[in-house]
Amino acid sequence: MTDTLRHRGPDDGDLWLDERAGIALGHRRLSIVDLSVEGRQPMISGCGRYVTTFNGEIYNFPDLRSELSARGHSFRGGSDTEVMLAAFTQWGVVPALERLNGMFAFAVWDRERRILHLARDRLGEKPLYYGRIGGTFAFASELKALRALPGFHASVDRDALAMMLRNRYIPSPRSIYQGIAKLPPGTHLTVASRGLDPQPVKYWSAVEVAARGLDEPLQVDAEAAVEMIDGLLRDAVKLRMTADVPLGAFLSGGVDSSIVAALMQAQSTSPIRTFTVGLADAGYDESADARAVAHHLGTDHAEVRVSPREALDVIPRLPAMFDEPFCDSSQVPTFLVSRFARRQVTVALSGDGGDELFGGYNRYAWLASVWRRIGWLPPALRRGVGTALRSVSPGAWESMFRAAGGTLPRW
CATH class of the missing domain: 3.60.20.10 (Aminohydrolase, N-terminal nucleophile (Ntn) domain)
Known part of the structure; x- marks a missing residue:
């Protein structure tokens, strides 16, 4: 075994x-x-x-x-x-x-x-x-x-x-x-x-933690809440930097990984190592953003370009890696950046989970707006609406939201 x-x-x-x-x-x-x-x-x-x-x-x-x-x-x-x-x-x-x-x-x-x-x-x-x-x-x-x-x-x-x-x-x-x-x-x-x-x-x-938060909401203004979040994130990143082996961070240039890299660099006495995979398809390539963030933070940045053939070659290896099927589209680039980073570091921090914790997806932004519009409906009718909404895949909703562009309300 x-x-x-x-x-x-x-x-x-x-x-x-x-x-x-x-x-x-x-x-x-x-x-x-x-x-x-x-x-x-x-x-x-x-x-x-x-x-x-x-x-x-x-x-x-x-x-x-x-x-x-x-x-x-x-x-x-x-x-x-x-x-x-x-x-x-x-x-x-x-x-x-x-x-x-x-x-x-x-x-x-x-x-x-x-x-x-x-x-x-x-x-x-x-x-x-x-x-x-x-x-x-x-x-x-x-x-x-x-x-x-x-x-x-x-x-x-x-x-x-x-x-x-x-x-x-x-x-x-x-x-x-x-x-x-x-x-x-x-x-x-x-x-x-x-x-x-x-x-x-x-x-x-x-669920219980969220319920307690609703029952006893934080009684502070927005500025104090930002300070508290900053302190918690800073402490969480510092705790994860304890290691007796080389340490780095995955950097895509997005909000989540950039925050993690910034908090690491702020608590490090030397440039941290950051890693990015560049893709041939410009629609999915975030290496330029990552490079800009790395330059701003002053990290020791490394980047590898991956061809479509190299990405496709990973797919037959996925069943052996994950043992059971799942449909995360990031599994290929995550493997590629991990393989690249492993040449220099043993541990790497990432921004995974940021969207789930802080409501970064479009579907989260719409929840409050949708509830204001349908909360008054009888439960039976709401269940019918829910069934209709669930009949459309999350990917399809994301595509529709992107197509709608600036016509969607902002929160």
């Missing part, structure tokens, strides 16, 4: 087995923080109770380390994995989740209670699949690792396929295969018995 994931962790790999308990943990390591052997996984906690295989980064691990040190914990190395294990020892696995600020997917074996915990970060940045294969409970970062197990049967889940065609991706907890699930974002799962099918339990909910 771990051999199939060598591309995710090219620096190191190891296994931990407890034959009497019937448990095996494997890990492939991409070294980012603490490059020494003290950061090697699977890792055992200082107390000897917990063993983990962990994918991701805990951004607030320096603060957690200081707090845990004050409580009497000692540390062999400088990795965030060791700090996370100490947090489990201090507070327990599930309570410690509330304290972790990061992107992560991990499995931790409680040797004392003989319980396996799986958990995934709040927004699902790191993947985690699981299921029973030939009577064995198994989990992995990618589906290809599960396919390597004897007894795996690759039966397509037709309901999941229908969801993909409707949504352009397969939402959790489904995967493309029957019997294999994605652990949903912001959840944990406990495996305590061979005979029971465990169910994910939420420890964080975006």
Whole structure:
């Protein structure tokens, strides 16, 4: 299984087995923080109770380390994995989740209670699949690792396929295969018995956070709100710049990636590395914008031109990369810029998610306007209107909005 994931962790790999308990943990390591052997996984906690295989980064691990040190914990190395294990020892696995600020997917074996915990970060940045294969409970970062197990049967889940065609991706907890699930974002799962099918339990909910925001709106003026957002973004970027390996940023010249690059450069003592892929089709090529932003910020900018043939050559490789179908049109340029950047850096920040967080798409801008016009309609009639709207694909709506151009109202 771990051999199939060598591309995710090219620096190191190891296994931990407890034959009497019937448990095996494997890990492939991409070294980012603490490059020494003290950061090697699977890792055992200082107390000897917990063993983990962990994918991701805990951004607030320096603060957690200081707090845990004050409580009497000692540390062999400088990795965030060791700090996370100490947090489990201090507070327990599930309570410690509330304290972790990061992107992560991990499995931790409680040797004392003989319980396996799986958990995934709040927004699902790191993947985690699981299921029973030939009577064995198994989990992995990618589906290809599960396919390597004897007894795996690759039966397509037709309901999941229908969801993909409707949504352009397969939402959790489904995967493309029957019997294999994605652990949903912001959840944990406990495996305590061979005979029971465990169910994910939420420890964080975006819906609940949004509801609290509506119930208790921020009572500040626009200028103060801008200052708060600037401070939060600046802090978020700074936390992600902690690394013992070369660091850079993807730069398209758009608002999102430009903000990330600007905040990185503002908190760096030397020019940061930025990377852009230039495309032959002028309608999709953003390299000139990226070059202008890089010049303005004073970054160490690198650009590679990609021919249509080079882009087409990526397409046959996509199934092996992603394991299940999804319809993100950026998957080809993302691969190309990642491959290019990897020659110089190990970690790269990007502006992905900015449109979703800050309402950058046209459909978001129209929500308030549409609700003002139809909110007074009876629910049954609104449902009919909703059905009619959903019959048109998001791509078609985007095309219509672009064609309408300046005739659309601005917010």
